[in-house]
Amino acid sequence: MGLNLAWPEPVERVQKLAESGITHLPQRYIRPPQERPPSSPSPSPSPSPAGVPVVDLSAGNSMEVMHCACREWGAFQLINHGIPHIFLSSAMHASRGFFDLPMSEKQLYANDPLTYEGYGSRMGVKKGIILDWGDYFFHHLRPLSHRKQHKWPANPPHYRRTIEEYCSGVFELCKELLSMFSEDLGLPKSRLVETFGGEEQIGLCYRMNYYPECPQPELTLGLSPHTDPGCFTVIFQDDDVCGLQVKKDDVWVSVPPIPKALVIILADQLEVISNGIYTSAEHRTTVNKERERMSLVVFCNPDGEMKIGPVQEVVAAGGGKALYEEMSFNQYRQLIRTVGIKGKTFLNSRKGS
Numbered sequence: 001m002g003l004n005l006a007w008p009e010p011v012e013r014v015q016k017l018a019e020s021g022i023t024h025l026p027q028r029y030i031r032p033p034q035e036r037p038p039s040s041p042s043p044s045p046s047p048s049p050a051g052v053p054v055v056d057l058s059a060g061n062s063m064e065v066m067h068c069a070c071r072e073w074g075a076f077q078l079i080n081h082g083i084p085h086i087f088l089s090s091a092m093h094a095s096r097g098f099f100d101l102p103m104s105e106k107q108l109y110a111n112d113p114l115t116y117e118g119y120g121s122r123m124g125v126k127k128g129i130i131l132d133w134g135d136y137f138f139h140h141l142r143p144l145s146h147r148k149q150h151k152w153p154a155n156p157p158h159y160r161r162t163i164e165e166y167c168s169g170v171f172e173l174c175k176e177l178l179s180m181f182s183e184d185l186g187l188p189k190s191r192l193v194e195t196f197g198g199e200e201q202i203g204l205c206y207r208m209n210y211y212p213e214c215p216q217p218e219l220t221l222g223l224s225p226h227t228d229p230g231c232f233t234v235i236f237q238d239d240d241v242c243g244l245q246v247k248k249d250d251v252w253v254s255v256p257p258i259p260k261a262l263v264i265i266l267a268d269q270l271e272v273i274s275n276g277i278y279t280s281a282e283h284r285t286t287v288n289k290e291r292e293r294m295s296l297v298v299f300c301n302p303d304g305e306m307k308i309g310p311v312q313e314v315v316a317a318g319g320g321k322a323l324y325e326e327m328s329f330n331q332y333r334q335l336i337r338t339v340g341i342k343g344k345t346f347l348n349s350r351k352g353s
């Protein structure tokens with residue numbers, strides 16, 4: 001399948017639109033009524049008891065809570081995760097600093113749909129699609145051979161050092177989570193790290209999302225419904241503004257920020273290797289009229305070339321039938337990037353009959 005090298009339309013920065021003071025959304029951001037978020041009176045967090053499970057890594061029951069969260073939600077909030085708060089707040093500050101730069105400097109990093117690395121405002125190259133109300137910056141961290149630090153923002157001056165430090169903390173956490181997932185699936189602890197290509201080849205990508213204030217938040221979304229393509233995702237969100245939602249039993253449930261917590265979203269390759277015992281969570285973001293929002297997202301991905309399919313022991317324990325076709329992550333990601341994100345349709349297309 002050929003891939004266009006250029007965006008199909010001139011790219012507009014949502015930040016620029018927001019700062020221009022428009023009072024009505026341009027047509028291409030307006031979603032059909034059934035895709036709009038319910039209008040909520042307040043963007044402030046109000047945790048509901050029936051929300052996404054909270055896993056406390058320092059508590060004795062963390063494995064049990066995680067066990068259910070991975071099967072029923074495909075998502076959980078993680079507290080006492082061991083990453084010092086100063087790493088989180090510094091990463092947030094450095095990331096926000098990029099979006100505070102003059103537009104002319106940000107534009108030096110404008111991305112293209114071949115690699116997505118750099119400053120972006122859309123996903124997918126399909127002409128005429130409805131756009132999301134958000135800008136982002138995307139770059140690779142691991143494997144080290146994929147890291148091009150000169151393509152990371154040069155400013156603010158502490159950006160590279162700060163994000164490096166934050167993400168090495170996240171990488172340690174990723175390995176710990178993969179070991180917990182292995183154990184929970186009845187596998188040797190090192191099994192998932194191996195299945196995803198080994199410590200040196202596991203991928204880590206960073207994406208900072210910036211969702212500016214929006215004149216008509218009830219008509220649009222910050223990020224369209226999607227599942228993440230890799231293994232799982234670690235999100236640090238602004239601690240005083242809501243936006244992230246996870247779909248559970250066909251209902252969108254808000255994931256209100258818990259200060260210092262990380263949100264873990266299981267992604268498609270974990271659903272595949274667990275043969276559907278784990279579910280990848282469909283998620284989206286909403287935006288606000290009075291408040292901008294930022295999220296720092298680290299994607300943990302398998303090695304690009306290895307074929308990924310259901311793990312043999314898990315298949316055997318479940319009756320012997322593998323439910324997903326094998327495919328390399330590079331193939332899978334290319335497919336998604338060509339068409340754009342669209343709920344859970346890609347993963348479902350990988351299911352055999």
Ligand code: OGA
Nearest residue numbers: 207209244283285295297
């Ligand atoms: C993503 C994502 C959620 C958020 O970047 O894939 O789901 O809260 N972000 O911004």
Ligand code: NI
Nearest residue numbers: 226227228283
């Ligand atoms: Ni996502």
